[in-house]
Amino acid sequence: MPRLCISVSVARLGSLFFVAGISIWPLSVAQAQVLIPHTPQLSATDMERDGLTVAQEALQLAQFQQFNEALVRAKLAAQLAPQAYEVWALLGGLYLTVSQPAEAIPALNTSIALNQKNAGVYFSLGSAYFRTGAYQDAARALEQGLALRSDVAEEWFNLGNAYLKLKQNPKAIAQYRQALKYDKKFWPALNNIGLLQYEQGEIPQAIRSFQAAVALDNKAGEPKLALAVALFRQGQVQQGINTALVALRLDSRYIEPEFQRENLWGERLMADTKALFANPQVQELIQTLQADVGQ
Structure with missing residues (x-):
């Protein structure tokens, strides 16, 4: 902000004095110790x-x-x-x-x-x-x-x-x-369509949505893990496991149920994810990833 200019002036009895920004009226001896502050007036502009x-x-x-x-x-x-x-x-x-x-x-x-x-x-x-x-x-x-x-x-x-x-x-x-109409490559929208389809029991439709999201970004861990869970639940056990191993290496945060919930995963998908995580191959990777985080 611009600096305020401080003027010092001395005038006759009855005048204003400006001393270091403080205005002093001529006062009686009894009042002379009281200084009345002067507030600079700034316009609204x-x-x-x-x-x-x-x-x-x-x-x-x-x-x-x-x-x-x-x-x-x-x-x-x-x-x-x-x-x-x-x-x-x-x-x-x-x-x-x-x-x-x-x-x-x-x-x-x-x-x-x-x-x-x-x-x-x-x-x-x-x-x-x-x-x-x-x-x-x-x-x-x-x-x-x-x-x-x-x-x-x-x-x-x-x-x-x-x-x-x-x-x-x-x-x-x-x-x-x-x-997706405004950005055909916006994979999170496809992913979340899949999340809702999964909760509605539309597993084949959810698989297609997750696959489409993965096709847009093969390095995104979330749709890949969701796809793994859906495949595992549909009986494609080894493919689901293999996909999960890749997904967790891409984004290990999805190991935690709270992180899944924060990212709008529903109860059905979370329950099926827990079943997949109980698989010995997946569990071994989870323990390794958690140990790496703890180091």
């Missing part, structure tokens, strides 16, 4: 300009991964420029980055109240609501964002995830297909 400058500093810090420092500046920027929707959007985004989604929600809603045409803010708000478990609110925010900008495959995918959590499977699948 000055404050907004300074707020945007501080917001730019916050953005630069964020670009260097200094998120906590960026958050401090973004809070100050919001105080200085409370009518700047960009500042509130930045503040909300930083709260999300430091895993404080509950704090992000009011900041993002303030940004939207100031400007209802920024699709990205609705997308961020949808993410914040999703991460706090408010799935209906997440779906509503994402739909509003997609009404403004429909060509973002990732946000159709996120909307599908919100509907999945709301147990509205047909709607979820429809959003995943919209994601």
